[in-house]
Every structure is written in structure tokens, then in C-alpha cells.
Amino acid sequence: MTAYVRRNIVLVFRGYVSVGNSFQEFVLKVEKQSESDGREDMLPELFKKRMQQMLGEGYISFLEGLGEQHCQALRLNVLKKGLDGSSAAEKYGAGRAGDAPEKHNAGNGEDMTVQCVEENADGADEKCSTARENSGTDFAHLTKVPWAENGYYYQPGDQPGKHPLHEAGVYYIQEPSAMAPAELLEVKPGERVLDLCAAPGGKSTQIAAKLRGQGVLVCNEIHPARAKILSENIERMGICNACVTNETPERLADFFPGYFDKVLVDAPCSGEGMFRKNEAACDEWSPENVKLCAQRQDGILDQAARMLRPGGKLVYSTCTFAPEEDEGSVARFLGRHREFTVLPIEKEQIGLTGCDGSAEYLGCGISGEAVSGDEIPDFHLEKTLRMWPQRIRGEGHFAALLQKDGDLFAETSSRNPKCLAKGVQGEQDKEMEDLFSFWKENIRFSICREKAGEGGIFSEIGRVVGMGEEVRHIRFGDNVYLVPTGMPSLGGLKVLRPGLHLGELKKNRFEPSHALALALPPEYAIHVWNLDSCDPLAAAWLKGQTFPAEGEKGWYLICVDGFSVGWGKLAGGIMKNHYPIGLRRKDFKEFWEQKSCMRMTPYWQYTSRQGFQRRLPVWDARM
Template sequence: MLNLPTSFKEKFEKLLGKDEAAKMFAAINQNTKKAYRVNPLKAIQQVSYDQDEAVPDLDNAYYGEVNGQDPEWVSGTVYSQDPAAMFPAKIAKVKPGEKVLDLCAAPGGKSTALGQALKGEGVLVANEISGTRVKALRENIERWGISNALITNNDSETLAKNFPDFFDKIVVDAPCSGEGMFRKNPDAINYWSPEYILTCQSRQKEILQQAVKMLKPGGKLIYSTCTFSPEEDEEIVAWLVEQEGFKVLPIPEITSTKISHGHPEWTNSNLVELKETLRFWPQDNVGEGQFAAILQKSGEPAMVNEKKVKKNMKNKKKQHNKLALTVDERKLVGEVLDQFDLPIALKQWSKQALVRQDHVFIPALTDESKLRGLKIVNNGLELGLLKKKRLEPSHQLAEVLGQVSQTRVVDLAQREDYLSYLHGETVKVDTNLKGFVLVSYQDLIFSFGKVTGQKILKNFYPKGLRILKKN
């Protein structure tokens, strides 16, 4: 039984009434709701998990538990995520070609869904201020096969200087008091206090003030938290309406009766539009706690300045020429890529690929004015590293190649071989293939390998992803 703070219980008894609050407290002491999404970008989407119970109002999302050593996870075929946390990316309704920012992106659940919706067109900027958490963000975006993401490690103020009025949509899953995580992470109870809620509210406003600067006139802001407190939810939305001129938009695609709506009466403003926001309570049995809203920035999108566009294109071309592959480098890259069936993201690689410090990549963003001064973790699709007149293909490339059917694949027959490979070991294989190959288990591609003349599969699974022990 979790020891919920007395002030927390008193607060929600007052807001919800004693009967509904009792249901909430009882639900917080029950097991967490776990779920996963299936990746529609991958060529093979069959999974071994039960799909009898779908998450309401979401595509390709089901209740169930994922093991981090399962081939479904390792190959990026599934993403384990709290079901309620899946909704902010859903309601963003991202379209191919849009410019999208996930401002507080780690560990990557929302970024993978946003990038997936772009279908390789447009750009996703996935930002995380934590240097530790941004590593997990990169791993998850790569595993999911997103090829057009710029991953950055900056504070919101730094980003705002580079991207004024730039994005069509911005998702801010703001740092919060974490009340919705009490049953998932009981440690969150220890640092909860009424004062902490106000600290979080202040931080949320600071982040949103920078997000407002980066959103185009007429652009959409998706705001979410994993907390129940009106101070961080309805009051923040009311502040955006009253101070920043935003308009709250309805979310008609969410129809489940298990999902609640916002409470205007919990704010001083009493804005009727707050009823359009979404609330996820643990007693409604969808997932953990979540709040979500869509708001639209005032104003009309600016007219395109043709002269400025031509100037930018000219500058991009100069930068591209400076980093473009030489004839010899293009040949080395082609010797690897020409052996595989290429998805759309790679069809024009010879024209798009750049090289910097021997890293060959197809950038998601080429405008140097947007990149200057940023801590960039990854820009687009890393193809590989040039070494001694050869290209060593990247792990990200393997995950992207998994989007289409491949023939140059070694499928590991035994689970023991699969776990050995994840552990970083070489494996004896029965194949006539030689050189670089894609490696799969249960037909799910998850890595590159290299077959020697002795039919030994040399290990190219990244050291940072390897398992410490074989279960």
C-alpha cells in the first residue's frame, strides 16, 4: 500500500469528491497498465504478443508487456509505452512534410510516433536537455527507423534563438510533479509537495514561452503532462489562452468514454474551452495519469519570401558541395548499399549524402543557420563510417533497411545464438553469403554483421546496446 501524502489526498477529495477520490486512491495502489505500439514502418509487423485488447482510439496499440531482449523490441518492431502517454502524439495529427518539434523528447515514445507519422517527409527535431536521457532518445529513434530526425541536446531558450516561427507543430510533454507516475514509480511520492507543484508550474511556463517563439503563426501546440494537478494542467492552458493569445482546439477523434475532459471550474479563469482538454485517470483503466491539450497560435502563416527561399537554397547548395562525397567515397558507400533493397529514404542517397569527419549521413536539416551553436547528437540518417577505403555501415542503417524486404540476411536459427550476438559474440552460421549482411532473429532485422570465409558472423551490434548477460 502506497503512503500517499495527506495533503495530496485532501486536495483530490475536494476536487473530485470523496467517492471518486477513493476510486482514484485505490487505482493508484493497483498494478500499472502496460502497453506497446507496433511499428508500421517495418516490413514485418507480426509479433508474438497478445493483441486481444487494443488501446482505445489508437492504431497499432495494444495492452501487454514487452521484454527488452525480445526480437520485437531489439528490431524496433514494437515500442513499450504507457498507454495514456501515447495520446499526445496521436492528437498532434502530424502530416508528411511538416516541421515538428518534440521539445522534451526523452526517452522517445512521442518522437517515434511523430517521426513515424511524417513518413520520411519534412523534419522532426527531437530535443532533450538531459545529456544522459538524450542517449536513450537517440537509441529509440534509430531503432524505430526514423530517418529524418535532428536530435539535439539543448535548453529551450537556445533552440528558440535558432528556430523563430519555424515549426508547424510543437509537442511539449512538460516536466511535472509526476502524480500520474505514483504507482509506476513510488519514488515520485517522496519529492511531491504543494510547493513542488508551483515550482513545476513556473518551469512549464518558462519552457512554453520559448516554444511559443518557435511556433509558426497558426501553428499548433500540443501540451501534455503526467500529473493531475490543475495548476500544471488547466491553469497552464488558461495562461496560454489569456497571456499568449492561443485558442484551445477540440479533439473529436478521441471518443472513448474511458477518457475524461478538463475542468474549467478548477481554474480562476473558468474558461469553457478547457472542457476540450483530455484527462486520463488511473481509475478509468486506460493507463497512468495524463493530461493533454491542443492549442493554436494566433495569426496567419507568413507568406513565402521567394527571394529568401532562393538565397537559402543557394547557401544550402554551397554547404552541400563542401561536404559532398567525392567520387571515390561515393563508390565505397555504393559497394555496401547496392547489395540491399533500399527504402524511399535511401533512393537518392548518392545526391543527398554528406561526409563529416568520415561519418557519412543524409541530413534531416541542412540549413547551417538552424544548426549553428546547437549540441547536435544526430542529424538525419547515419549511413556509416569510412575506414581504410571501406564503409562500415551504421546500426541506424540496418534498422532503416528493415523497412523493406531484404534477401541479404542471416536469420539466427537458435535463441542461444541470438542472445550471444546481443552479448557481442561471434556466431557460427550456415550461409553462402559473405561480407556485410543484415542479421535477424525470427525474421526481424536488428543489426549488421559480417560473414567471413569460415562462415563466422562477426559482430557489429553496437557496444552500447549489448546485453550484460544472457538470460
């Protein structure tokens, strides 16, 4: 609270309490108004002028919404299977999380209660630890994001990004409003889907969850560094049927004309919707950037239209309030592509009542009208979606659902199997025999081992990881990938990940990939070593450390709370760590020093001087 606010409290307090309000309630109200005023001071003047023109009397509510704390959310991974065969979404989602509050509220700021949930023999939940004033993931305190399947808000004080289950791909941390566009696309298993501007991967992983391992997902990012992050997130979430490319929209359109059933364009934008979450975005804003983004969006949408088959659907989205980039981009696109129409969005059914777009905003652009007068027939822009921070628990977002004229089920030349890749088949040589040997020795089969030839092995791998038996394998040097049969030729494209990376063929052996570990359901692994997320050993493992172990030597699927997180190899009483060097987390030390998980059994503790030592449980007085 500022000094100015404190000086003025005394002047108005008597009048306020006369109507039955407490002093504390009054102070909270004044502080909230002070925060809104401070937020307004940071906003660019031209931005404020335009928002006043757009919203009129609603501008004050808009500022109050920007003054609220931004909401945080995660999306549980339906593809991730645990030791008991249930998915992460089934274990931690349905029936556990409460409904989101109807009133806009970023959270009450209470401390989190960290709970490590296990399943007992009867399937009931047992909480192995409870700790106050800690950072972690408490699935019992999640609240539902109304417009997103498996989307949940978490408490402001929580840090799920530093929990081992995050590294296992149990969930993806995603801004709640950003979950809406992929939901609007209504993806179904078996479809061919393109995420054209995909990094860092939130929407791509959301689409992959809808596909359930069936069909083809192409995730593209034009910037190489961001494409690498995208590829890592696809891997972490255990996605098998996704191809990650690093290309321009124009080049992709040359390779995939009329190929996709669904296309998502989450376009680069001026980022006005992130002003509350990221104050630096205010400093980077300029009218020139708004205009530049609008021009770039026009080009991206034109290429997306080329890649969508007749009857297909396209979702266009941004995280900005700028009419030039929202309704303006849609109107200009429809003016150039009369074969597209705007489809209605059932906003009331997903808790987004009153979040309509409007053609009236087109005249409120920073540099004048968002489109020229001859480009504004009745495009029904009220069917588009505007997510306002004062109306929902989320940041500013815009989305439009468009459909291309034509018959979705009519076959086109670009979808003819002749245009699809036959795959660079791996030779039946000694190296491939090493792969077969690994699979037979470490994975549970549902077919007779004697009949599991080359084709049978890869069909079995596809079945186990959820892709189905209609799969191909291709080789890039010594690396072997599994791809859907519908994956087209990728020759000439910059490809970071053509499908599921199975592993690398080395001299006299096959080394399984980290991607395979994350995609493999633990129930199919012959050797599994399960770590408790409350055990410091789990953090030590993710930092790259080994630990003493007894058992049959060979490859082990390492799990945390029943969910696979990587490979280990047991030899000489030591579980050797095969967690990728580039993914090892140095920040887990501080996180686990803060955690106070009460342990009911002895555990292994690591020190640089003594190595791993067996310790007895210690009662933490803070619990």
C-alpha cells in the same frame, strides 16, 4: 491480505453471503479495498487534501483506481519492414489483437503463452512454439489501446523488453496514457514537427511513425544523458528523418522562429500521475516542486510558441494531476498569448468519455489559486483532456490541443528555402567511392548501376529507406549522414544525430552503421541471414557472439523473425558480429534459459568451453 482484514472477515461474512455472494468473491473485494487503503497511506497529506477538494465524492473511486495494478503497453512500429515487405504493425497488429475491455481492468494475471509467429507460403500463421510460465512477447494476446494507433496492452507477466524483437525496433514499450498526446497532434507526412522535451523518445518515435519518413522531425532534450538515450531509441526504431539536439528551449527558438507546423511540449512535471506506477514518486513529491514545475512550464511554452508557425498546432501535456501544472499552465499561457485558442478533443471517439478538464480545478492549487483572478477569462478549459486512473486503463495524464492564429499555408520568411541548409556536401574523393562501392555490392538497385553517380546513389538510398529521393548528405568528419532537403542549418547547435547515419569512411573501406541496418528493409539487402527468435543463437548474437556460417563472404543484414537487427560480416566460415558493443545485452542469458521453445530443426548451441555445437531438438516437458 493484512491480519486486520483476516480478523474482520468472519464478522461480516454472514451478511455478505446472505445476498448470494461467494466467500471467494468477498475475500477479493476486501483485499482490493485493503490495497486501496494501503495506497492512500503512502500518499502525501497535502496531495490527498487537494484531490479531495478537486474530486469530492469521486475521491473514493480515485483511490480505488490507484489501488489497481498499473497497465503495460507497447506500440508496434509501422516503419519497420520485414522480409516479406509488411511492417511490424501489419504483421502483428491489425486483425490479431482484441479490443481492450471496456471496464477498467489491469489484467487477470494469467500466465503468458509465448508464440513465435512465422509466415508460411500461403500467408497463414504458424506457431513454432508454445510455452507456459515464460517471459516473452505474445502478439496473439495483445489488446488494443483505444486512443492510440498501433498501441496495445500486453499481459502483466510478459517481458517484451527482453525479447530480440525489441532490439530490432519492432515495437516501443510505452505507458498507454502517454500515447495520447502525439495522437492529438494529428501529424501528417511531410510536416515539420518539434518534440521539445523528447527523452526518452516514446512520443518522438510515435510522431515519426505518423510522418512515414517524409518531412522533418526535431527531437530535443536538455539533459545530455537523457538526450543520448533519446538518440539511441530514434536509431532503434529505424527513424531516418529525425534530428536529435541537446539544447535549451531558448536557444532552439533563436534557430527555428516560426518554423514548425506542429509542436509537442510534454513538459517536465511533478509526476503525480505516476504515483501508482512508481511509488518512489510519492516520496519525491513536494508543494515546492509543484510550484517550481509550473514556473518552468511557463518558460518552455513561451519558447514553443515562438517556434510554431501561424496556423500551427501545439499539444501541451503532463503526467500530473496538479491544477497549477495542467489547466493552470494552459490558462496562464493563453493569458500571455492571445493569438492561441484551445481546440476541442473528440474524447468520445477515442474511449475517453468523462475525461474533461475543468476551470473549477484552478481554485484547488496547493498554494492557492493556480492562476490569478485577472488571468481567467473563458478559455474553454473543459476542452482539455484529463486521463484518470479510475476511468481508463492507464496512468494519470493531462493534455491540451492549442492552435495559433493565422494561415497555415502562408509562407513566412523563416520557412524560405534561403534559410535552409545547403548541406555540407561530401567530396567526390576516394573515400566517397568506397561508400558507393559498398552500396552497389550490397544493396539492390532500382536504377541502372552505370548511371548511379553521387547524386543518384543518395537519392536511391533515400528511396530505399523511405525518405524519398529529395535528400541531402552531410559529413561530420568521417561520418556520413542522410538528411531531408527541408532540414535547416544546424550550425552552432549541439546535435547528437542530424539525420540517418549511413556509416563511417575508413581507410580504403566504408563501414555501414547500425542505424542503416535498422532502417534498411531486408528486401533490399543482397545478403540476409535470418535468425529465429526462439533460437538461442538470436540471444547469443545480441550479446556480441559470432557463429559459424557458410555462404558468400561479405556484409550480411542480420534479421530476427524477418526484421533487421544489425550487420554481420562473413569471412572464413565465421559470421563476425558487428552489433554495437554499447548495445549488447547481458541479461538475455537468464531470459533464454527460462524460455522453452520447441524446435523442429537442429540448431546451434554456444558454450564457453566448446563454442558453437550443432544440437538436435529437445522436447520440453513443461510445454
